[in-house]
Amino acid sequence: DQQVKQNSPSLSVQEGRISILNCDYTNSMFDYFLWYKKYPAEGPTFLISISSIKDKNEDGRFTVFLNKSAKHLSLHIVPSQPGDSAVYFCAASDSTNFGNEKLTFGTGTRLTIIP
């Protein structure tokens, strides 16, 4: 049972426009959410995170939004750049029971930025 779902396996966006990647989760115990970025032949790298006490966290061109009632989060990248082309993984943890170390990942969304 996939507790973290990324329903769009791929997304193409024009350079300079906004990229929006979506993620849904089913486990109501999840209280900490992260996005990881992965280039081919490399390991995933941490991008941005958000705690369930917030509904928005911003870091430069990257903003993560959390809608707890809908169990949905999204990653906005604006403006999109060619170097943003990568696979993006959404992840979640139940920090109350496991701490932030045990992450459940989604299946990933491949983002392609078109020059």
Added chain:
Amino acid sequence: DAGVIQSPRHEVTEMGQEVTLRCKPISGHDYLFWYRQTMMRGLELLIYFNNNVPIDDSGMPEDRFSAKMPNASFSTLKIQPSEPRDSAVYFCASSNQNTIYFGEGSWLTVV
């Protein structure tokens, strides 16, 4: 720091053979994780250790899989016997309770 180091980077083996994947975590990190990436299931947590002690191995697919961490700077993931469905990228990662850092992965192909 060199980051999380995994070996081998690529392994092609025949069905039934034993496969051993190795990992050196970042020095000072007290958590070590083994993940498997497949197209269908994304990144799955197989097992993780805290201070060399296995904490949760509920993600280990079956008895053919085993993992050890004999000391703070080394861990192995062993598959015996290997099967074609084990073909995947296996990531080792370590953390200091804040951010998880991944290695570059070991690409396993079982034919």
